[in-house]
Amino acid sequence: RTSLLSVHCTLLFPKIQLNSTYKLSESVRHCSLLQESCSSMKVFSSLSRPPLLLHLLSVFIGVAASKDGFCSAPSSVFDGEANSGALYWKVTNPTLSPSHLKDLPGFTRSVYKRDHALITPESHVLSPLPEWMDTLGAYLITPAMGSHFVMYIAKMQDNSRSGLPPSDVERFAFVVDGAVTLTTGSGDKHNLMVDSFAYLPPNYHHSIDSDGSATLVVFERRYAYLEDHAPELVVGSTEKRPLLETPGEIFQLRKLLPTSVAYDFNIHIMDFQPGEFLNVKEVHYNQHGLLLLEGQGIYRLGDSWYPVQAGDAIWMAPFVPQWYAALGKSRTRYLLYKDVNRNPL
DSSP: OHHHHHHHHHHHOTTOOOSTTOOHHHHHHHHHHHHHHHHTOGGGGGGGSHHHHHHHHHHHHHHHBOTTSOBOOOHHHHHHHHHOOSTTHHHHSOSSOGGGGTTSTTOOOOEEOSSEEEEOGGGOOOEEOTTOEEEEEEEEEOGGGTOSEEEEEEEEEEEEEOOOOOTTEEEEEEEEESOEEEEETTSOEEEEOTTEEEEEOTTOOEEEEESSOEEEEEEEEEOOOBTTBOOOOEEEEGGGSOOBOOTTOOSEEEESSOOSTTOSEEEEEEEEOTTOBOSSOBOOSOOEEEEEEEOEEEEEETTEEEEEETTOEEEEOTTOOEEEEEESSSOEEEEEEEEOSSOOO
16 A cells, blocks of 8 residues: 555655655645645545545655654755855755746745845846846846845856946955956956955956856945045955954854945855854844855844745845844855945935
8 A cells, every 4th residue: 555655646746755854844745735636636536535645644754754753854955065065056056946946836935025135046037247248147136125235146157257337336246156367457367266255446447257157246336435545456265354253142253345444335254053143133224235155044034034045145224123043054154245334324
């Protein structure tokens, strides 16, 4: 009888794998779907009887339980990052990728509200980036939301090149995949690998070139000038930036840009070990643009609680309540834009 049920399950739901890592919640859900499907199909009418359905449920529960008596999640969900050698590879290959959702027409995890947005990879709309050569981009945050900055993903192809931002606009570029070369107006060249970044002041002549495919996350903002203060070119990498104290918190913090008043925004890299969370439930005037580089967890935005994973982007408007907790078996790392050093008036 169990063998017959397994055959019918395979026919109806070919993606079900009966092994020790199958999640109990998925078992229950698929059993419910199986009952509905079988009830409507005469060829499987014998399966719709309660005793057989209960037996099928017990089979799923049995295979979902580990030898210690607990249910375990699919190993690919939590262990994939540990098995890959490429830093930030989950940004371009998320655990729940667009390909996984192709059989769910109309479904997206993306959410847009007045004071926040969650933009997930399956809803990215790629198109040629203005002024860039052989580069596709997806704008994730723009002033149409109410932000004073833009955040976009740039997917550079072979022999591609960036354009210049508009007049008086500053740029920050961070490499999440591949490698690029930054060339300044004076001819200086900087090789930027994964985890490297560059800040380009407003009206600073430069180009970013790629011989092969590369993925960048880019922030641009119209610079808020201060008399007698001018920002300068900054090139570096995350691991060369010092860890900073975080009084009252347990996460690790690095700031990628100088904290002097010449800079009207900064980029933070924040690391959480599994189980760690923000102690402060933040509500402030600053805007945020966030890209989850590694890991997964729960993000509170306003009165909503969102499961998030590497590759997800978030916009946070001023004064939206915000909080994060890291889950899974590997660290969370996210990159965060924050406007600073300017009077809100």
